[in-house]
Structures are given as structure tokens and as C-alpha cells.
Amino acid sequence: MSNRLFQGIIHQMKDAIDRTIGVVDSVGTVVCCSDLGRIGETGFVDMKDILSSNEIKVIGGKTFLAVGNQSHPDSAVFVDGNDENAASFARLISISLGGIKQYYDVKFDRNNFVKNVILDNILPGDIYLKTRELGFNNEVSRCAILIRTQERAEISISESIQALFPDKNKDFVININETDIALIKEVRQGNEIKDLEKLARSIVDSLHTEHYVNTIIGIGTIVTGIKDLPRSFKESQIALEVGKVFDTEKTIVTYENLGIARLIYQLPTTLCEMFLREIFKKGSIVGLDHETLFTIQKFFENNLNVSETSRKLFVHRNTLVYRLEKIKKLTGLDLREFDDAIVFKVALMVKKYLDAKPIKY
Numbered sequence: 001m002s003n004r005l006f007q008g009i010i011h012q013m014k015d016a017i018d019r020t021i022g023v024v025d026s027v028g029t030v031v032c033c034s035d036l037g038r039i040g041e042t043g044f045v046d047m048k049d050i051l052s053s054n055e056i057k058v059i060g061g062k063t064f065l066a067v068g069n070q071s072h073p074d075s076a077v078f079v080d081g082n083d084e085n086a087a088s089f090a091r092l093i094s095i096s097l098g099g100i101k102q103y104y105d106v107k108f109d110r111n112n113f114v115k116n117v118i119l120d121n122i123l124p125g126d127i128y129l130k131t132r133e134l135g136f137n138n139e140v141s142r143c144a145i146l147i148r149t150q151e152r153a154e155i156s157i158s159e160s161i162q163a164l165f166p167d168k169n170k171d172f173v174i175n176i177n178e179t180d181i182a183l184i185k186e187v188r189q190g191n192e193i194k195d196l197e198k199l200a201r202s203i204v205d206s207l208h209t210e211h212y213v214n215t216i217i218g219i220g221t222i223v224t225g226i227k228d229l230p231r232s233f234k235e236s237q238i239a240l241e242v243g244k245v246f247d248t249e250k251t252i253v254t255y256e257n258l259g260i261a262r263l264i265y266q267l268p269t270t271l272c273e274m275f276l277r278e279i280f281k282k283g284s285i286v287g288l289d290h291e292t293l294f295t296i297q298k299f300f301e302n303n304l305n306v307s308e309t310s311r312k313l314f315v316h317r318n319t320l321v322y323r324l325e326k327i328k329k330l331t332g333l334d335l336r337e338f339d340d341a342i343v344f345k346v347a348l349m350v351k352k353y354l355d356a357k358p359i360k361y
Helices: 002-013 082-120 124-133 155-164 193-211 225-245 260-265 268-279 290-301 306-313 317-331 338-355
Strands: 022-025 031-035 057-059 063-067 075-080 143-151 172-175 180-185 215-224 252-254
Touching: 002 022, 002 031, 002 082, 022 082, 063 082, 075 082, 082 172, 082 180, 082 225, 124 225, 143 193, 143 225, 155 172, 155 180, 155 193, 172 317, 180 193, 180 225, 193 215, 193 252, 215 225, 225 260, 225 338, 260 338, 268 338, 290 306, 290 317, 290 338, 306 317
Parallel strands: 215 252
Antiparallel strands: 022 031, 022 075, 057 063, 063 075, 143 180, 143 215, 172 180
């Protein structure tokens, strides 16, 4: 990363400094230079004396100075010439490159730190120390938002998301794998999950417009402090997996709004299978045809109201009653009774959950 950044600065400076300038690494290899043909040149100079102090060194008609004011520098700048101007140029370039290296090293360390935190790759005791070391604000509220593309995410997608959240000291865009990108979003006081859902909608629309990519987003709960970020991230993962089972048409799934689906997802599959066997003693739920299941769905959507459901289905009320009686005969559950309706609703969700072969985090 530093070499690419250094080359950009050197390229901008070459017109202002009418001399060959560049950077050599700790073993004396030219890693960037205003003369592109010299990049990669090895055995350029013995680096021991140059990196052992922060003083100007003149070797072979060139002026050298370690990059930045660091205790253990790993690279040095060089300028053609051994006059006072060459020394001044070396100092200016060293300060410039040292400053930008420090800035990007801190940024990278922060992103890497947050990534290690959400993936539980850092010991709890080290979190506090690293937080202080990086000057990380541990008092603000944050939320993990997991963005999953249906195709392999290109670098440009990550860059587009980063462009939507330019303040890199507050919001962190982290590549998790080929399809998942995590956004750790700082949440201002007074903001709620519904505000994050609007934000997620803008991300979905933006990626679809710019990259023609279909995206689904899982939103964890809002937490305060760094140590609770892993929980929010896991919740965003669960939101996507539960949504894939129970809310297949949604592109934005919020952990807080999963309701009973969240509870079912956390149950062992053996317990779910036992539940279905106990509930449907008289007959299997598999025996219900598509028309019957559609009728049940509409009956639930209309709050167990027979008249309203028959109107929505364009069938006579007596026809609907006949179908409900048929369901009662097959399953032993009368959906017109609230308790039976709850049991049947949960059973349908459990069946859907088992059919999906869920992935547990």
C-alpha cells in the first residue's frame, strides 16, 4: 500500500523538482522513482547507515534520508546530487511521505482492528488497549450492516460503498469474503433502526444503479462500545440467513424485526422435527396441497376473519368454512380457534425452516 502511495507523491513532485527522486526499501531496492525505468533496481545502496539515523547521508553522488521521523524506519528517500538543495528536497519529501504513511497506516490499522473485533479474532483484554492506542472512540453507538451481493463482489463495489461513507474515522467498510461486505456505521443519538433501513435502501439502490448488482442487506442491533460489535455483526448474519428462509422477497432484513422467526432459527433441528411429529399426530403437514396452504396463508393474513378471507379469495363463505373443516379433519387443528391458529402458524414456519437446511453462525 505504502509503495503505491509513495509513487503517486513522487510522480506529482517530479515536475517541481528537476532531479531524479525516489524511495528505496530496507534492502536497497528502488520501490518508486520519478524515473519509472529504475523501479525494481536492486543492490542500489547499503541501507544500514541510512536507516540507523535520521540524518542526511550522501552516498555515490546521491542524498539519502530515512522516511519520516520514526524509531525504526523501513525505507528512505533519495535525491540526485549532493548539494544543499538536494538535502532540502530530501527533507521535504521525507516529511511528506512520512506523514501520508502514518495517516494510512493508522487508517489500515483501524480497519484491521474493527475487522478483527467483529470476527472475534482479538482477545477481549486487547480490545481496550488497542482502542486507546488507535484513539478509537469507544463511547459512541454503532451498528453492523452486512451487505451481500448475489455475485462475487468486485473491488469497485467496495469502493462505491466507501464513497457513500467518506468519513473513515467514523464508518468502516470491511471486506469479509467474496460476496459479503460489512459496514460498521456510527449511529447518531436519536437515530433508530428505521433510519438504518432507509440508509440500507439507498445502498441497495445505489449498487443496482451503478453496478447492476442485486444486493440483500442484514442489519444488526445498535450497540454502544467496541466489545459488543461482534454481537451486532452476528445478528446481521442471522438476519440474512433467517430472511433467506422466511422473507425471501425482502432485500433488507432487520434482526429486531425477525420476531418468532428468530426464535425458530435458533432451535435445534431435532427439536423442530419432534415438534412437527407431536403436533400433526393425525396426519402429516406434507399432505396439505398447494390450494389448502394458500387458503391458510390468506386466512392468517386477514386475521382469522372468515368473511374477509372469502372475499379476498373470491369464494363463497361456506366454501371457505368447508376448507377449514377439511384442514381440521386432516390435522386436528381448528384454525378458527386462536390457540390452534398460533400452533399451526408456528408449525408452518418450522417446516419452512427445516426445508431450508439453515446455516448456523
